[in-house]
Amino acid sequence: MVFDERLSLVAGMLQRFTWERTETSPTSLRVELGGRITIDDAAALWKRISETLAHVEGLQQVEVELSQIQLIDGACMALLVQFRTDLRGRKVLCEFAGGSQEVRRIVDLYGGRRKTGHARAKRRPVSAIAQVGAATLNVLGETKQMLDFLGRLIASTLHVLRHPKSLNLRDVGLTIERAGADAAPIVLLINFLMGFVMAYQSAAQLKQFGASIYVADLVGVSMTRELGPLMMAIIICGRSGAAFAAELGTMKVSEEVDALRTLGFQPLPFLVIPRMVGLVLLAPILVLMADAIGILGGALVASLTLDITPASFLIQLQSAVKATDIVSGIIKGTVFCAAIALISCQQGLATTGGAEGVGRRTTSAVVGILFTLILLDALFTVLLGVFGL
Amino acid sequence: MSKPMVTVRELSMGYGKTTLLRDASFEIERGDIFIILGGSGCGKSTLLRHLIGLETPISGEINIAGIGTPRLEGAAPRFGVMFQSGALFSSMTVGENVAFALQEWTHLPVEAVSAIVRAKLALVGLEGSEGKLPSELSGGMRKRAAIARAMAFEPNLIFLDEPSAGLDPVSAVELDELILALNRNLGLTVVMVTHELESIFKVGKHCIMLDRETRSIIARGDPQRLRSESEDPRVRRFFNRETSVPQWQ
Numbered sequence: 079m080v081f082d083e084r085l086s087l088v089a090g091m092l093q094r095f096t097w098e099r100t101e102t103s104p105t106s107l108r109v110e111l112g113g114r115i116t117i118d119d120a121a122a123l124w125k126r127i128s129e130t131l132a133h134v135e136g137l138q139q140v141e142v143e144l145s146q147i148q149l150i151d152g153a154c155m156a157l158l159v160q161f162r163t164d165l166r167g168r169k170v171l172c173e174f175a176g177g178s179q180e181v182r183r184i185v186d187l188y189g190g191r192r193k194t195g196h197a198r199a200k201r202r203p204v205s206a207i208a209q210v211g212a213a214t215l216n217v218l219g220e221t222k223q224m225l226d227f228l229g230r231l232i233a234s235t236l237h238v239l240r241h242p243k244s245l246n247l248r249d250v251g252l253t254i255e256r257a258g259a260d261a262a263p264i265v266l267l268i269n270f271l272m273g274f275v276m277a278y279q280s281a282a283q284l285k286q287f288g289a290s291i292y293v294a295d296l297v298g299v300s301m302t303r304e305l306g307p308l309m310m311a312i313i314i315c316g317r318s319g320a321a322f323a324a325e326l327g328t329m330k331v332s333e334e335v336d337a338l339r340t341l342g343f344q345p346l347p348f349l350v351i352p353r354m355v356g357l358v359l360l361a362p363i364l365v366l367m368a369d370a371i372g373i374l375g376g377a378l379v380a381s382l383t384l385d386i387t388p389a390s391f392l393i394q395l396q397s398a399v400k401a402t403d404i405v406s407g408i409i410k411g412t413v414f415c416a417a418i419a420l421i422s423c424q425q426g427l428a429t430t431g432g433a434e435g436v437g438r439r440t441t442s443a444v445v446g447i448l449f450t451l452i453l454l455d456a457l458f459t460v461l462l463g464v465f466g467l
Numbered sequence: 468m469s470k471p472m473v474t475v476r477e478l479s480m481g482y483g484k485t486t487l488l489r490d491a492s493f494e495i496e497r498g499d500i501f502i503i504l505g506g507s508g509c510g511k512s513t514l515l516r517h518l519i520g521l522e523t524p525i526s527g528e529i530n531i532a533g534i535g536t537p538r539l540e541g542a543a544p545r546f547g548v549m550f551q552s553g554a555l556f557s558s559m560t561v562g563e564n565v566a567f568a569l570q571e572w573t574h575l576p577v578e579a580v581s582a583i584v585r586a587k588l589a590l591v592g593l594e595g596s597e598g599k600l601p602s603e604l605s606g607g608m609r610k611r612a613a614i615a616r617a618m619a620f621e622p623n624l625i626f627l628d629e630p631s632a633g634l635d636p637v638s639a640v641e642l643d644e645l646i647l648a649l650n651r652n653l654g655l656t657v658v659m660v661t662h663e664l665e666s667i668f669k670v671g672k673h674c675i676m677l678d679r680e681t682r683s684i685i686a687r688g689d690p691q692r693l694r695s696e697s698e699d700p701r702v703r704r705f706f707n708r709e710t711s712v713p714q715w716q
Binding site for chain 1 (some may be wrong): 541
């Protein structure tokens, strides 16, 4: 079949079968179909059906004569059955008549002989207000679930604190290895580049005012207070947050979480708290690594483009960066990591609906974490400002 | 006469706003192989989840072995459960799966736990599979490993959710033989959800049939007798495999 012909078929412009309309009376219509009607002809057939359905006013009966059909496939038979169902939905009697044995078999297979058809339920459009309402209720429901999860997690944490032996240490170690040791190279690289780029961008501006030495202040304070913990958290979110949500989600849909409960284990102390403890323990180390490597990137740029020696950079850095900057960054990073563990595990354990549900919850976890990180960062900035830190 | 192993009184259950079963009452005797059957979507697996304490009923009472409504977490398992997919922990080997609860709830030395694991795996015909991951097992082997895990704590009651679903005929028969052997030789009470007729007639001693339309138990008793004696068209249709879809030529 040449390309032009196929294009015409798909567009319903080329018709290879016959469709003859005869008005037998003012209220009766006879449609006689003939030829070979296959999936390639479906577009043209549907076009004919739609044209007929658009002009049924005054009709009481439609007879579809199938005798001249040489061959019809399932897809086109389904369209004819739908045509009959739609006509019946408009109080127009419709019957199939005639047809070879092969055609009658297809008619039977697709329910063409059934006297009653199920009219398609009309999908009512949802108004914008209803959609906003549904979305609001959804957000409220998710918030309620998160608060419920947080409450249960606090109760479980208290239980683990009272009975430290109940902590699943195996998963704590695994989390530190996978989310910490395995993530260290990417945390180092990203933060080195952050310090490098920040120093490079600011170097030209500072040079104009003869304030090149202040590149150490800029890089040092930015990395320790803001970018070190934030970039570390974004990387942990992408690596471990998504992994936690997907892992727990898969366990939930494959009934492993239920199996765990039937063996006497509580999912929160056994699955969630170890991941949270692991992330919280490794956060200060990763933040310090991020700070140090970012400052190193800045020092490299200062040395190469601003002729600031590493010793001068270090002396200026000592006067610019206070212990509170470093400590506040560590606290920030630790809270970020706790939020990552909380949201990703909550989303993972809320998974329903198979593989699609796992994907949906993993996406929700990553988006929710990123939003929460920015929100917490803003909150920290305001709080530290209020206390003059 | 000994007390029933499971007593259910006026149980109503469902999810969300949907009620699947209303005011259902039944008892399961010790040593029974009790089958919960019915068509798709009638709430068989949901009833099983309520019996094992994974779901909370709308109303009614479930009493397992005289200890009341099962409380799952924070204590050694009182009964075994095999889920439809097996639900073996995919990150652990088969041996670790079977040993998992033993290590947590007993203070047995590693060698003793290993000996129990080997014995349980041999019981279900999986000798030498301790080191394999669940992904390395066939569907039938995974289900047998799940039974070994469920049997690890020597329960006298085991719940099985569609054990032969998705298995080839030979594996399904082997699993039925295993269930019969466990019941006969250990006196194990088995509660099983299935709609596989071969399994029902081969292993079932008693059954209840749930109905989606009336949300109730529409038949109870010996499956063989129900098949031959029940006057209820819904029961006859189920056992005689009559369909309501059009007969294709």
